[in-house]
Amino acid sequence: MTVSTKIEEAGFVPASRIAAIGVSKILQIGARAAAMKKEGLPVIILGAGEPDFDTPDNVKAAAKAAIDKGDTKYTALDGTPELKKAISEKFRRENNVDYAIDEVTVATGAKQILFNAFMASVNPGDEVIIPTPYWTSYSDIVEICGGVPVLIPCDAEAGFRLKAEQLEKAITPKTRWVLFNSPSNPSGAAYSEADYRPLLDVLLRHPHVWLMVDDMYEHIVYDGFKFVTPVAIEPRLKSRALTINGVSKAYAMTGWRIGYAGGPKALIKAMAVIQSQATSCPSSVSQAASVEALNGPQDFLKDRQASFKHRRDLVVSALNAIPGLACRTPEGAFYTFSGCAGVIGKTTPKGKRIEADSDFTDYLLEDANVAVVPGSAFGLSPFFRISYATLEAELTEALKRIADACARLS
Numbered sequence: 001m002t003v004s005t006k007i008e009e010a011g012f013v014p015a016s017r018i019a020a021i022g023v024s025k026i027l028q029i030g031a032r033a034a035a036m037k038k039e040g041l042p043v044i045i046l047g048a049g050e051p052d053f054d055t056p057d058n059v060k061a062a063a064k065a066a067i068d069k070g071d072t073k074y075t076a077l078d079g080t081p082e083l084k085k086a087i088s089e090k091f092r093r094e095n096n097v098d099y100a101i102d103e104v105t106v107a108t109g110a111k112q113i114l115f116n117a118f119m120a121s122v123n124p125g126d127e128v129i130i131p132t133p134y135w136t137s138y139s140d141i142v143e144i145c146g147g148v149p150v151l152i153p154c155d156a157e158a159g160f161r162l163k164a165e166q167l168e169k170a171i172t173p174k175t176r177w178v179l180f181n182s183p184s185n186p187s188g189a190a191y192s193e194a195d196y197r198p199l200l201d202v203l204l205r206h207p208h209v210w211l212m213v214d215d216m217y218e219h220i221v222y223d224g225f226k227f228v229t230p231v232a233i234e235p236r237l238k239s240r241a242l243t244i245n246g247v248s249k250a251y252a253m254t255g256w257r258i259g260y261a262g263g264p265k266a267l268i269k270a271m272a273v274i275q276s277q278a279t280s281c282p283s284s285v286s287q288a289a290s291v292e293a294l295n296g297p298q299d300f301l302k303d304r305q306a307s308f309k310h311r312r313d314l315v316v317s318a319l320n321a322i323p324g325l326a327c328r329t330p331e332g333a334f335y336t337f338s339g340c341a342g343v344i345g346k347t348t349p350k351g352k353r354i355e356a357d358s359d360f361t362d363y364l365l366e367d368a369n370v371a372v373v374p375g376s377a378f379g380l381s382p383f384f385r386i387s388y389a390t391l392e393a394e395l396t397e398a399l400k401r402i403a404d405a406c407a408r409l410s
Contacts, residue, residue: 017143017144017146018144020143021140021143021144024136024137024377025136025373025374025376025377026047026049026136026373026377029047029361029365029371029372029373030045030047030048030371032365032371033045033047033365033371036365036369041369042369043365043369043370043371044369044370044371044390044394044397044398044401045371045390046370046371046372046386046387046388046390046395046398047371047372047373047385047387048387048389048390049185049335049387049389050248050249050252050254050389051249051252051254051304051334051389052389052390052391053252053304054252055251055252055253055256055289056251056252056293056296056297056300058292058296058297059251059253059289059290059292059293059296060289061292062288062289062291062292062296063285063286063288063289065288066284066285066288066289067285071284071285071288072284072285073284074280074281074284075281075282075284075287076281077272077275077276077280077281078105078106078107078268078271078272078275078281079104079105079106079260079281079282079287080106080284080287080288080291081101082287082288082291083106083260083287083288083290083291083294084101084104084106085101086290086291086294086295087099087104087106087260087262087294088100088101088103088104088262089294089295090294091104091243091262094218095228095229095231095232095243096232097229097231097232097238097243097262099243099262099263100265102265102268103262103263103264103265103268104260104261104262104268105260105261105263105268105271105272105275106258106259106260106282106287106290107258107259107260107261107271107275107279107282108257108258108259108279108282108283109246109248109257109258109259110214110216110244110245110246110248110259110260110261111137111141111259112259112275112278112279113242113244113246113259113260113261113271114137114138114141114212114214114244115141115144115145115274115278116271116272116274116275116278117212117242117261117263117267117271118141118142118145118147118177119145119274120267120270120271120273120274121176121177121210121267121270122142122145122146122147122176122177123146123147123176124146124147125146125147125148125174126146126147126148126174126175126176127147127148127149127150127172127174127175127176128142128147128148128149128150128175128176128177128178128179129150129152129167129170129171129175129177129178129179130142130149130150130151130152130178130179130379131151131152131154131160131161131162131166131179131180132151132152132153132154132378132379132380133154133160133184133186133187133337133375133378133379133380133383134151134179134181134184134186134378134379135181135184135185135186135214135378136377136378136379138179138181139151139379147176148174150170150175151379152166152167152170153379153380154166154380155380156326156328156337156339159189159195159328160184160187160189160328160337160380161189161191161195162180162199163198164198164199164201164202167199167202167203168202171202171206171209173208175206175208175209176209176210177209177210177211177212178203178209178210178211178212179212179213179214180196180199180211180212180213180214180230181213181214181216182213182214182215182217182227182332183217183218183220183221183227183330183331183332183333184217184332184333185216185217185333185335186335186337186373186375186378186385187328187330187333187335187337187378188312188330188331188332188333188334188335188336188337189328189330189331189332189337190221190225190227190330190331190332190333191228192225192226192228193226193228193233196228196230196233196234197233197234200230200233200234200237203234203237204234204236204237207240209240210240210241210242211230211231211237211240211241211242212241212242212244213229213230213231213241213242213243213244214244214245215227215229215243215244215245216244216245216246216248216249217249217332217333217334218245218250219249219250219301219305220249220250220304220305220308220332220333220334221305221331221332222305222308222309222312222330222331222332223309223331225331225332227332229243230243231243238264239264240264241263241264242261242262242263242267243261243262243263244259244260244261245259245260245261246258246259246260247259247290247293247294249333250301251293252304253286253289253290253293256283256286256289256290257282257283257286258282258283258286258287258289258290308334308388308389310392311334311388311389311392311395312329312330312334312336312388314388314392314395314396314399315327315336315386315388315395315399316328316329316330316336318396318399318402318403319336319338319386319399319402321403322402322403322406323342323406324340324341324342324343324346324406324409325338325339325340325342325343325406326338326339326341326342327339334387334388334389335385335386335387335388336385336386336388337375337378337383337384337385338383338384338385338386339382339383340357340360340375340382340383340384341382343360343406343409344356344357344360344382346409346410347409347410348363348367348408348409349367349408349410350367354409356374356376356381356382357374357375357376357381357382357383357384358374358376358377360374360382360384361373361374361384363405364401364402364405367405367408368401368402368404368405369401370398370401370402370405372384372385372386373385386398
């Protein structure tokens with residue numbers, strides 16, 4: 001028997017660091033729904049985490065101009081000087097936070113920013129506090145980097161927001177970071193200055209804990225909500241905070257893959273070391289487009305915000321009219337996170353008992369041809385997430401199907 005045959009018989013064994021981590025439940029549901037659609041079923045997919053708008057024309061034009069100028073080579077490792085300058089000015093203009101050029105980093109999406117930061121700072125056994133519901137990649141990245149996610153449930157009655165007493169109780173000598181996402185994926189909940197203040201006071205009492213904030217949905221807020229980032233509220237935390245953002249959501253540039261962050265020089269430098277051995281620089285063309293996105297006209301943001309608000313109101317109203325469901329009105333993002341406790345324990349027309357939110361979302365996909373994501377995928381049950389970043393006609397039809405499916409439960 002040859003050596004190669006022995007290897008084939010042994011099969012592939014994944015590294016222990018990813019043994020318990022699978023492909024995102026969101027992607028799994030999307031793939032399943034897409035396959036059903038390909039088979040001819042009238043599936044409506046409400047799981048996508050991206051705007052349904054197009055990238056602005058001026059941004060696309062900037063990318064084309066960059067290609068024509070030959071800006072298609074490697075750039076500086078963690079961002080061109082032009083883009084770093086635009087990001088620094090954005091932080092100053094919109095967030096009232098000063099980050100020097102060497103305090104700014106650019107990567108291939110905000111997910112890589114998260115990975116770089118955790119890989120550069122987390123030692124085996126270090127703890128990262130994450131309020132739930134949460135974007136599932138947070139905990140998976142922490143685990144890949146050898147850390148321990150400490151998930152703190154934040155229920156609908158608390159507005160899906162972490163309270164100061166919860167944070168105080170969760171902090172231990174092993175706590176390395178606490179991570180906030182406002183507005184949130186999946187709940188749409190956002191932290192006002194008043195919400196953040198007691199939490200930041202807790203962090204001031206624990207100087208070994210660093211603060212990470214994901215502000216990706218900053219420009220998608222409603223009803224006069226005033227977005228604020230924590231470092232602007234408490235500058236004393238700036239020396240141990242990382243403020244993450246990107247162009248994906250506000251500028252409908254998900255496929256361009258540009259995320260960025262501001263933070264202390266030492267952390268930014270350490271993150272560059274990780275990036276140098278992973279992807280090296282982000283796309284040169286995408287960076288040129290992002291300069292225009294940040295520096296160019298911003299007036300279209302309010303129109304898109306208004307469109308999302310209209311769809312939010314449609315979805316929240318329709319869900320709350322369905323017996324068994326209860327949906328909080330989110331402050332931002334383009335998701336609803338609806339409770340479905342009222343349908344747990346009921347039986348489908350095919351005789352299957354709904355024991356969990358994942359059973360309910362499976363039922364909606366199989367019986368109503370509507371794809372949504374269970375709250376269990378985001379660390380909090382029994383809920384389900386809808387992305388309303390889709391056509392109003394599709395939303396209306398999907399909500400009708402959900403109502404009809406719920407009415408058929410017994």
